[in-house]
Amino acid sequence: MKTLTDWLLAQRQRLVIVAIVAAPLLPILTAALLALETIRRGAAQGATSAVFGVAGLSLLAVLSRTGVLGFALLGAASMGAGVLVGSVIRWAGNLVLAFQVLWLVCFVAVLAFGAFGPDPATAFAPLLKDLEDALAAPPGNATQAAEAVAQLAETLPASTVLVLFGGTLLLAYWWSTVASGQVRFAAEYRQLKLGRWLGSTAAVVLALRLVFDAPLVQNLLLLAVVGCLVQGLAVAHAWVHAKKWHPALLVVLYVLLLSPLALVITVVGLADNWFDLRKPVRSAA
Numbered sequence: 001m002k003t004l005t006d007w008l009l010a011q012r013q014r015l016v017i018v019a020i021v022a023a024p025l026l027p028i029l030t031a032a033l034l035a036l037e038t039i040r041r042g043a044a045q046g047a048t049s050a051v052f053g054v055a056g057l058s059l060l061a062v063l064s065r066t067g068v069l070g071f072a073l074l075g076a077a078s079m080g081a082g083v084l085v086g087s088v089i090r091w092a093g094n095l096v097l098a099f100q101v102l103w104l105v106c107f108v109a110v111l112a113f114g115a116f117g118p119d120p121a122t123a124f125a126p127l128l129k130d131l132e133d134a135l136a137a138p139p140g141n142a143t144q145a146a147e148a149v150a151q152l153a154e155t156l157p158a159s160t161v162l163v164l165f166g167g168t169l170l171l172a173y174w175w176s177t178v179a180s181g182q183v184r185f186a187a188e189y190r191q192l193k194l195g196r197w198l199g200s201t202a203a204v205v206l207a208l209r210l211v212f213d214a215p216l217v218q219n220l221l222l223l224a225v226v227g228c229l230v231q232g233l234a235v236a237h238a239w240v241h242a243k244k245w246h247p248a249l250l251v252v253l254y255v256l257l258l259s260p261l262a263l264v265i266t267v268v269g270l271a272d273n274w275f276d277l278r279k280p281v282r283s284a285a
Contacts, residue, residue: 001178002178002179002181005036005175005178005179006179008033008036009036009037009040009179012037012045012048012049012052015033015036015037015049016049016052016053016056017056018033019033019034019049019053019079020053020056020057020060020075023053023057023071023074023075023078023079024071024074027074027077027078027163027164028078028163028164028167028168028171029171030053030075030078030079030082031078031079031081031082031085031164031167031168031172032082032168032171032172032175033082034046034049034050034053034078034079034081034082034083034086035082035083035085035086035089035168035169035172035176036086036172036175036176036179037049037082037086038082038083038085038086038087038089038090039086039089039090039172039176040176040179042090043083043086043087043090046082046083046086046087047083049079050075050076050079050080050082050083053075053079054072054075054076054079057071057072057074057075058071058072058075070126077160077164078164081164081165081168082168082172084105084165085098085102085165085168085169085172086172088101088102088105088169089169089172089173089176094188095169095173095185095188095189095191095192096188096191096192096193098169098173099169099192099193099194099230100193100194100195100198102165102166102169103166103194103198103223103227104198105161105165106158106161106162106165106166106223107198107201107220107223109157109161109165110157110158110161110216110219110220110223111216111220113157113219114157114215114216114219117157120153120154120156120157120215121150121153123156124153124156128149128152128153131149131152132145132146132149135148135149154215154218154219155215155218155219155222157219158218158219158220158222158223159222161223162222162223162226166226166230170189173185173188186237186241189234189237190234190237190238190241190278191234191238191278192230192231192234193231193234193272193273194227194228194231194269194273195273196273196274198227198273199228199270199273199274200273201224202224202225202227202228202270203270205217205220205221205223205224206221206224206225206270208220208221209221225266227269228266228267228269228270229257229262229265229266229269230269231268231269231270231272231273232264232265232266232267232268232269232270232272233253233254233265233269234269235268235269235272235277235278236250236253236265236268237250238278238281238282239278239281242281242282243281253265
């Protein structure tokens with residue numbers, strides 16, 4: 001992996017070409033590549049690569065006779081997010097602070113979209129229509145497909161920023177440690193936490209959801225739940241590592257995230273902001 005990363009970073013055009021090719025199907029990979037470029041060379045160089053990337057993606061759309069505006073917006077979103085994430089990582093110098101800053105960015109972005117942005121069902125109409133058609137295709141049910149897509153549309157703003165910022169953060173930070181020959185990602189992941197301010201914000205959002213069912217509250221709830229879930233997983237990783245339990249326990253844990261156990265882990269992550277559930281194993285270590 002380090003050899004491949006060194007090859008990509010050796011020449012800007014290589015990284016930009018791969019980012020362009022990946023953008024239509026794997027925008028998170030595109031974002032991670034631009035984040036890696038920014039971490040290594042700085043925000044100015046990362047932004048320059050992003051400009052070339054958006055231009056290249058637009059040219060690809062012209063040659064393939066596809067919607068140029070859609071491709072340009074896709075490139076600007078994924079590559080711009082990559083430059084932002086890379087800049088935060090470069091400034092923070094560690095995963096914990098970068099995680100907290102970017103989760104704050106996610107909250108602010110969702111609030112701004114809720115206040116000033118268009119209706120998600122309108123903004124993402126082509127994507128939602130394609131998804132609805134796919135779900136309604138036999139043996140699917142058209143009514144159920146329409147209901148599922150309508151529910152998805154309400155939380156698309158939060159889902160989008162989570163993938164672009166949260167997902168890119170973890171992938172890019174891990175990738176940057178591999179590129180630099182370091183093995184500190186796992187140790188820093190075990191320390192992940194929202195902190196008391198963001199933890200308090202998450203608690204307030206959870207309380208608001210009990211009273212209000214507005215789309216904005218649902219989007220903020222998704223951010224709060226995922227943030228606490230990640231922190232809960234970090235707590236589990238810390239305990240397994242300190243107690244030297246079999247790593248297979250973590251595999252089982254991730255599989256069970258599809259069950260009600262995910263709620264328990266989320267509560268653990270939320271409580272860890274005040275009760276420091278990793279302190280016993282930290283003291284033992």
